[in-house]
Amino acid sequence: MRKQLHEENRLSWNEATKAHNSHKGNQAKFFREGGNTLFPEEKELLGNITGLSVVHLQCNAGQDTLSLARLGAVVTGVDISDEAIAFAQKLSEESEISANFYRADLFDWLEETANKSELFDIVFSSYGAICWISNLSVWAKGIAAILKSGGRLVVVEFHPVAMLFDWDWSHKFPYFSDGKPLTWEDGISDYVAISNQGLALSEYETGIENFRNSYRSHEFQWGIGEIVTALLQAGLTVEVLQEYPYSNGCKLFEQMREAPGRQWFPPEDVPNLPLMYGIVARKR
Template identity: 80%
Template sequence: MTSTDLRKELHQENRLSWNEATKGHNSHKGNQAKFFQEGGSTLFPEEKELLGDIAGLSLVHLQCNAGQDTLSLVRLGAIVTGVDISDEAIAFAQKLSQEAGIPASFYRADVFDWLEETAKRGEQFDIAFSSYGAVCWISHLNFWAKRIANVLKPCGRFVVVDFHPVAMMFERDYSHKFPYFREGKPLTWEDGVGDYVAESSGALAPWGYETGIENFRNPYRVHEFQWGIGDIVTALLQAGLTLEVLKEYPYSNGCKLFERMREASGRRMFPPEDVPNLPLMYGMVARKP
């Protein structure tokens, strides 16, 4: 497989866009170190249920963003490594880890490069984990799944909680605009990664939302990849993993994906009552034999 197959040039454009977006996102989140020092966690019940007891286990958090969930995983007793393509996100994660006094290892790398290099070193983990807006940045599912399998120990698990590809078919006003089947063709957004923290009205900053950067505009475009549930499951199966759990949820955690979403307890976001329900998230657990 070559860098052309992986569309590495698109990955680098995504890196630049995420660098800018991360600044905007964290501008709304205030004193995050204090939140963690006081025992806070950014994890939702869904990922904790799928992960189970992770105390004492080695875990790699792929596409870890700015490290808030990574540190929350450490709080559950795991030995955690975070990996993300964004320079800004990893720099923030390292600083937050130090200031919060929660030890974790962070690496700035394209996830494909990191997985390949880690597999070559023979390093393996009990759990690989990804969540909330992760799979849409994966340009080649089979390569991704095989490399995840290679960095898992025997009986190790890959756990993912993510926004449902069915939800990605709709515009913010619930109009059907995008295809479900794209066969790996990129979808380019000229306005880049947006400020979804501001759009979610603070639901992604449970310790207190701050105004921060207003009217954020990203100068760098991004490229996403639409993969169906069947694509994802098949890639994991072909990588030699065994699917143990597949769940779908009629709400999104923290993030207001659409207009007029209703916030329920636990920061769960539902469509308004005049819109039929649809799957907004899914969760999977796949185990290495």
């Protein structure tokens, strides 16, 4: 499972999460006033989740997890970052939205949950999660093991094609990486500051400035074919594979154009390309 890389990612996420949340203002107030961080794309793929058990894998600081609960689901959030889970638990209490949060390496949690025969109606994964998965096959089989019969995996993610480009739109990174990690010596960035209002819950706050991460991070580039194949081999049936020509919330590259609904499109002189995708896969 390359646990040493996971551990370095945990440390890097701990630092980055502090910076990210410093820009988002009074988040408990945002939720108490009825706020919801989910975009239309994930709401459409999820459908009506009232009363359903949902686990949000790699939930980060819990904003989307609490938004799922706000839609009526019984929600569990899991993340490797101590800082993220501590923040999520506090936000749940202060916003008065009920959710369970666990700090764990994802692979450990999937194995332990399967061993307890705990099952969910929906497994949810979104926005910058799959790039941290070091073994797609184990991930997919772990998800299948905790889904009820008829349960669904719902994924909304940044497209691997978009990950080929550097900030200046130059083609820098490979599409096929054979599972080899891409190591960032400067660690996880303050992408909330880069996206500004696109990822703030209400008014953007300056917060931590000139953030520098002390811990490096390791990502994994998985192609669409590899992801879908892993799900199929785990026994899941892919019902939806949707691609989108924009990114939600996050400004991925320079000179991107922001459209209504916090959608980011390429500059006018860059031909369109898939920047996000959605998957719904069902356990029969």
